[in-house]
Amino acid sequence: MRYDFTSIIDRRGMDAIAVDGPGYGGWAPGGPKEGFDIIPMWVADMNFPTCPTIQEAIIERTKHPMFGYFDVRNEYYDSIIRWQSERHGMTDLTKKCIGYENGVLGGVVSALNAFACPGDAVLVHSPTYIGFTGSIEGAGYRIVLSPLKQDESGVWRMDYDDMDRKIKENHIHVAVFCNPHNPCGRVWTEEEIRDALEIYRRNEVIVIDDEIWSDIILGNHRHVPTQMVSEDARCRTVSLFAPSKTFNLAGLVGSYHIIYDAYLRDRVRSASAKSHYNAMNVLSMHV
Numbered sequence: 001m002r003y004d005f006t007s008i009i010d011r012r013g014m015d016a017i018a019v020d021g022p023g024y025g026g027w028a029p030g031g032p033k034e035g036f037d038i039i040p041m042w043v044a045d046m047n048f049p050t051c052p053t054i055q056e057a058i059i060e061r062t063k064h065p066m067f068g069y070f071d072v073r074n075e076y077y078d079s080i081i082r083w084q085s086e087r088h089g090m091t092d093l094t095k096k097c098i099g100y101e102n103g104v105l106g107g108v109v110s111a112l113n114a115f116a117c118p119g120d121a122v123l124v125h126s127p128t129y130i131g132f133t134g135s136i137e138g139a140g141y142r143i144v145l146s147p148l149k150q151d152e153s154g155v156w157r158m159d160y161d162d163m164d165r166k167i168k169e170n171h172i173h174v175a176v177f178c179n180p181h182n183p184c185g186r187v188w189t190e191e192e193i194r195d196a197l198e199i200y201r202r203n204e205v206i207v208i209d210d211e212i213w214s215d216i217i218l219g220n221h222r223h224v225p226t227q228m229v230s231e232d233a234r235c236r237t238v239s240l241f242a243p244s245k246t247f248n249l250a251g252l253v254g255s256y257h258i259i260y261d262a263y264l265r266d267r268v269r270s271a272s273a274k275s276h277y278n279a280m281n282v283l284s285m286h287v
């Protein structure tokens with residue numbers, strides 16, 4: 001068996017908040033009624049084991065007993081470049097555009113800090129991933145929602161006029177864009193992304209783009225990276241990725257940004273490096 005998608009693995013006692021944390025943080029659902037099992041679907045990790053080669057690599061590394069400060073190897077960048085090129089056609093990605101992020105949510109807020117001040121309005125689509133709501137408001141920003149609308153076939157669509165109006169009314173210069181969108185699972189088409197980015201361009205809005213779900217695409221849908229829709233999109237977008245959803249590694253955190261534009265890159269890295277909090281370890285922040 002190459003990949004195991006059928007075994008039911010008992011996660012109890014393994015610190016998994018999905019099964020051991022009913023009521024977790026005051027916002028997770030409570031435990032099941034007496035006589036019922038928990039169905040651990042309230043938090044976005046999976047009940048499948050990770051890819052065996054990932055586990056093997058972790059075990060192999062831990063056989064060496066030293067875990068001191070380290071520098072990021074070229075393999076780290078090479079594997080991201082290969083993945084993005086093979087999976088999403090990002091063929092011109094280079095090492096200098098890639099940077100470590102302590103989680104995608106942390107990356108969203110850290111990037112916001114580079115381009116907005118607490119109290120500023122930020123455009124976000126609704127329905128909104130609860131993590132965005134908590135973190136963006138928690139960091140002191142004011143969320144302005146542009147609701148997605150279902151068309152006559154029930155497909156969720158962006159309302160470009162609403163986005164444009166709210167950006168103007170609220171003097172917004174930073175938006176959080178989720179591609180594919182969570183919740184509701186919309187895989188935006190190239191045309192839709194281009195239209196949204198055109199609104200952002202016309203209003204001089206920097207786009208903080210969460211692509212954490214980009215590897216989990218069903219049916220005939222195709223993920224189009226936001227930065228690939230135009231030269232302008234490439235230069236106004238900070239994109240965030242992670243292997244965490246794809247390979248069930250959320251507990252290991254390691255996420256990353258791709259930023260092509262040198263100005264955006266310097267601003268984001270400068271804002272996150274100040275606290276040292278976003279560094280993979282003390283050395284990696286110099287890469």
Ligand SMILES: Cc1ncc(COP(=O)(O)O)c(C=O)c1O
Pocket residue numbers: 044102103104105106129131178182210212242244250253255
């Ligand atoms: C859209 C989206 N962004 C970010 C996250 C969280 O990412 P991380 O655990 O890397 O902070 C999630 C988790 O469900 C998510 O759905």
